[in-house]
Amino acid sequence: MSTVVQQLDHTHNPTARSWVISANAGSDFPIQNLPLCRFEEARESRVGCGIGDRILDLTAVAIAVELPESLRDALQYVAGGQMRPLMMAGSYAAKALRHALFAALSEDASDALQKQLKPYLRAQVDTTLVLPVKPYNFSDFYSSIHHAARIGALVRPDAPILPNYHWLPVAYHGRTSSILASGTSFHRPRGQVKTLSGGPEYVSCRRLDYEAELAIYSGAQNALGEPIPIGSALNHVFGIGLLNDWSARDIQFWEYAPLGPFLGKSFATHLGDWVVTADALAPYWTSPPWSEDGERKLLPHLDDPDMRSKGGLQVRVDVLIRTAKMRAEGIDAYKISTSNFKENYWTIAQLVAHQTSNGTNLEAGDVLGSGTLSGPTDDSRACLMEFTNGGTVGFDLPTGEKRTFVEDGDEIVMTGWCDAPGFPRIGLGEVTAIVLPAR
Amino acid sequence: MSTVVQQLDHTHNPTARSWVISANAGSDFPIQNLPLCRFEEARESRVGCGIGDRILDLTAVAIAVELPESLRDALQYVAGGQMRPLMMAGSYAAKALRHALFAALSEDASDALQKQLKPYLRAQVDTTLVLPVKPYNFSDFYSSIHHAARIGALVRPDAPILPNYHWLPVAYHGRTSSILASGTSFHRPRGQVKTLSGGPEYVSCRRLDYEAELAIYSGAQNALGEPIPIGSALNHVFGIGLLNDWSARDIQFWEYAPLGPFLGKSFATHLGDWVVTADALAPYWTSPPWSEDGERKLLPHLDDPDMRSKGGLQVRVDVLIRTAKMRAEGIDAYKISTSNFKENYWTIAQLVAHQTSNGTNLEAGDVLGSGTLSGPTDDSRACLMEFTNGGTVGFDLPTGEKRTFVEDGDEIVMTGWCDAPGFPRIGLGEVTAIVLPAR
Numbered sequence: 074m075s076t077v078v079q080q081l082d083h084t085h086n087p088t089a090r091s092w093v094i095s096a097n098a099g100s101d102f103p104i105q106n107l108p109l110c111r112f113e114e115a116r117e118s119r120v121g122c123g124i125g126d127r128i129l130d131l132t133a134v135a136i137a138v139e140l141p142e143s144l145r146d147a148l149q150y151v152a153g154g155q156m157r158p159l160m161m162a163g164s165y166a167a168k169a170l171r172h173a174l175f176a177a178l179s180e181d182a183s184d185a186l187q188k189q190l191k192p193y194l195r196a197q198v199d200t201t202l203v204l205p206v207k208p209y210n211f212s213d214f215y216s217s218i219h220h221a222a223r224i225g226a227l228v229r230p231d232a233p234i235l236p237n238y239h240w241l242p243v244a245y246h247g248r249t250s251s252i253l254a255s256g257t258s259f260h261r262p263r264g265q266v267k268t269l270s271g272g273p274e275y276v277s278c279r280r281l282d283y284e285a286e287l288a289i290y291s292g293a294q295n296a297l298g299e300p301i302p303i304g305s306a307l308n309h310v311f312g313i314g315l316l317n318d319w320s321a322r323d324i325q326f327w328e329y330a331p332l333g334p335f336l337g338k339s340f341a342t343h344l345g346d347w348v349v350t351a352d353a354l355a356p357y358w359t360s361p362p363w364s365e366d367g368e369r370k371l372l373p374h375l376d377d378p379d380m381r382s383k384g385g386l387q388v389r390v391d392v393l394i395r396t397a398k399m400r401a402e403g404i405d406a407y408k409i410s411t412s413n414f415k416e417n418y419w420t421i422a423q424l425v426a427h428q429t430s431n432g433t434n435l436e437a438g439d440v441l442g443s444g445t446l447s448g449p450t451d452d453s454r455a456c457l458m459e460f461t462n463g464g465t466v467g468f469d470l471p472t473g474e475k476r477t478f479v480e481d482g483d484e485i486v487m488t489g490w491c492d493a494p495g496f497p498r499i500g501l502g503e504v505t506a507i508v509l510p511a512r
Numbered sequence: 513m514s515t516v517v518q519q520l521d522h523t524h525n526p527t528a529r530s531w532v533i534s535a536n537a538g539s540d541f542p543i544q545n546l547p548l549c550r551f552e553e554a555r556e557s558r559v560g561c562g563i564g565d566r567i568l569d570l571t572a573v574a575i576a577v578e579l580p581e582s583l584r585d586a587l588q589y590v591a592g593g594q595m596r597p598l599m600m601a602g603s604y605a606a607k608a609l610r611h612a613l614f615a616a617l618s619e620d621a622s623d624a625l626q627k628q629l630k631p632y633l634r635a636q637v638d639t640t641l642v643l644p645v646k647p648y649n650f651s652d653f654y655s656s657i658h659h660a661a662r663i664g665a666l667v668r669p670d671a672p673i674l675p676n677y678h679w680l681p682v683a684y685h686g687r688t689s690s691i692l693a694s695g696t697s698f699h700r701p702r703g704q705v706k707t708l709s710g711g712p713e714y715v716s717c718r719r720l721d722y723e724a725e726l727a728i729y730s731g732a733q734n735a736l737g738e739p740i741p742i743g744s745a746l747n748h749v750f751g752i753g754l755l756n757d758w759s760a761r762d763i764q765f766w767e768y769a770p771l772g773p774f775l776g777k778s779f780a781t782h783l784g785d786w787v788v789t790a791d792a793l794a795p796y797w798t799s800p801p802w803s804e805d806g807e808r809k810l811l812p813h814l815d816d817p818d819m820r821s822k823g824g825l826q827v828r829v830d831v832l833i834r835t836a837k838m839r840a841e842g843i844d845a846y847k848i849s850t851s852n853f854k855e856n857y858w859t860i861a862q863l864v865a866h867q868t869s870n871g872t873n874l875e876a877g878d879v880l881g882s883g884t885l886s887g888p889t890d891d892s893r894a895c896l897m898e899f900t901n902g903g904t905v906g907f908d909l910p911t912g913e914k915r916t917f918v919e920d921g922d923e924i925v926m927t928g929w930c931d932a933p934g935f936p937r938i939g940l941g942e943v944t945a946i947v948l949p950a951r
Contacts, residue, residue, distance in 0.1 A: 333772020
């Protein structure tokens with residue numbers, strides 16, 4: 074039997090429709106999605122659910138006495154306006170919320186209920202979203218072998234993939250203080266970099282890069298000292314979103330031996346506004362790319378029959394750039410890459426099982442970054458370090474501008490969605506930010 | 513002019529005495545110390561101040577209407593029972609609190625005030641302390657060159673000290689979820705380790721180690737994008753405490769390339785109960801060990817005349833072991849090592865300046881770990897990896913037991929204090945924990 078969040082139910086029915094009609098017209102937020110977000114109203118935090126081009130104010134609904142008690146009960150964990158209590162409540166609470174929202178927003182909902190709910194809908198376009206949660210812990214994996222191989226070839230041509238890579242999903246801890254909401258501009262970092270002539274210098278980063286990643290949000294916590302078995306790993310996943318792991322390659326290159334990335338990463342990390350819950354992902358699981366490779370040896374705590382058959386997840390992630398000149402001239406963002414998490418060497422269940430295999434505890438709302446989602450093809454290289462081969466091969470933009478790394482004024486936009494034959498596309502929204510000059 | 517927290521004032525007067533008489537008899541908590549802690553009373557968090565063998569309940573004092581308003585005002589930031597608001601309030605608020613407490617606890621305080629305060633004193637021995645603060649960010653440095661050289665010699669005999677070491681204080685981010693209060697036992701971690709014969713295995717750690725460190729707690733926050741200049745770095749330091757950075761050497765050794773330590777560290781990290789505030793440290797600053805070495809080149813953002821003359825800090829840290837057998841037989845803990853932070857290659861001001869040099873923001877209560885506080889001598893090797901030369905040279909205990917790494921049932925105790933000629937010794941308390949068998 075597969076993990077409960079991987080099971081299809083009526084909420085995944087591709088023919089289901091919402092009475093919020095914008096949800097039915099090829100929206101990335103159809104009723105099968107029901108992603109969560111957070112926003113502020115009169116400085117108070119609220120949790121919302123995306124439906125078409127609207128947001129349902131779940132925090133308001135949770136305390137609206139005129140609404141059915143069963144609906145309010147299912148929303149009890151977001152009544153305080155934060156997402157963390159719901160994350161902490163575990164997978165059954167998340168499923169109950171999804172089912173209640175599906176019933177309330179379905180075209181089968183009673184006219185009376187529709188009328189009662191309408192005042193709690195607001196336009197997404199008029200709503201400024203904030204970070205879904207302030208994560209207490211952020212670990213960043215290196216789980217695409219295509220990314221690891223290309224980066225490895227640049228820095229260790231003789232041994233691009235190290236021996237441990239095939240046995241464990243390599244990762245490091247990132248900084249949480251500088252995690253930013255999508256849309257928040259930031260200044261190009263300064264830092265210590267190596268000069269060709271000898272000693273280092275403290276300068277503005279010259280090799281600013283992005284990394285397109287998924288954020289995997291943890292849900293139900295485990296106690297310290299109790300690893301999460303891989304078979305129940307997905308029950309500890311609350312959902313996924315987009316993540317841009319900004320990287321200052323010149324700072325990183327000089328600092329990283331022997332203890333790994335530090336200031337090359339910690340100046341800014343952006344999370345997407347939306348969290349697509351684990352239950353919404355059920356139709357999009359697939360076999361990992363190596364599943365038919367009998368040679369893939371795994372230690373038992375990172376192996377599982379279910380994971381081998383459907384541990385991969387079909388999430389498309391595109392990276393686009395919009396320079397200051399493109400914005401001024403009204404030119405559409407230019408797509409640099411398109412990749413899919415289903416190509417990933419390590420699966421979400423393996424990341425969770427490995428992360429906790431030493432007994433460390435997940436706190437609700439922790440972010441496990443997938444690492445750069447590069448695939449095998451050239452157009453799926455999901456950071457510029459790969460895309461420009463270490464800054465040696467630039468690319469042209471429609472304006473005639475050329476890029477090898479990210480320049481001041483550039484906006485990097487990542488968009489993502491899940492898609493699978495026979496099911497609607499459900500979106501993760503986007504994560505975007507403009508780079509300001511160094512101060 | 514030196515940083516405000518480095519300036520001596522009347523609170524450092526070595527002849528000052530408290531009306532709490534246990535503070536005057538060679539206590540580690542004399543009136544010149546006034547360290548802070550946190551405890552719970554009826555499940556409510558409170559901030560306390562150590563004085564002799566007592567704790568003054570600052571949270572209760574802050575809201576005690578019968579007490580002088582000036583005293584209560586100075587304690588306003590701890591009225592809510594948490595240390596973070598005080599940390600966030602910055603160095604002037606911390607100094608005001610220190611001065612108010614000094615006046616209130618001095619033998620010069622009026623009889624009336626002494627009588628009013630007595631009900632708010634409690635015995636330390638009857639009080640269970642909790643973590644001073646839940647840090648949102650934990651970065652761990654590698655700032656002792658003696659530690660780096662010995663570890664480097666074990667893993668890279670041809671290049672023990674890498675070129676970047678002299679130019680920046682190497683560090684990585686640690687995990688905050690598994691930060692534990694002193695006295696909290698934990699289970700030996702399991703993890704993936706390399707076997708001699710080939711592939712890895714998932715087993716109980718066989719090379720469990722400690723690292724004696726200082727925890728440097730951040731105070732006033734900086735805005736994202738605004739590095740803290742080294743000249744004002746100490747104004748962003750709230751105080752220091754003890755830290756045991758438990759390390760599973762076999763897990764760490766297999767996982768750490770190329771992104772640094774992860775599961776080899778994240779299973780448990782212990783913080784001492786007490787925070788000695790930055791103002792209390794004024795008498796103990798000294799010149800760094802390399803200060804007369806004209807060859808020590810530093811980039812301007814990590815250099816400062818004040819730091820060169822008194823950037824070092826005299827903090828003695830001892831490591832002791834008490835095995836299960838020693839406890840059963842009533843044998844005193846056995847001292848393994850004794851080291852002093854004044855030997856450190858990188859100073860606190862440099863750690864803060866480097867950490868924020870890319871613009872990342874400190875949040876109040878963040879922990880910057882000094883890294884293992886090893887000195888140049890054999891008896892100052894502050895982790896077993898060094899002390900037993902990579903596990904090759906064991907040592908004997910009074911019970912006849914032998915150790916190369918930490919065994920189940922062992923308690924590791926670290927104690928620390930500041931000392932300088934002409935000034936009283938002020939203690940950091942201890943950090944201790946017993947290792948339980950793997951589950």
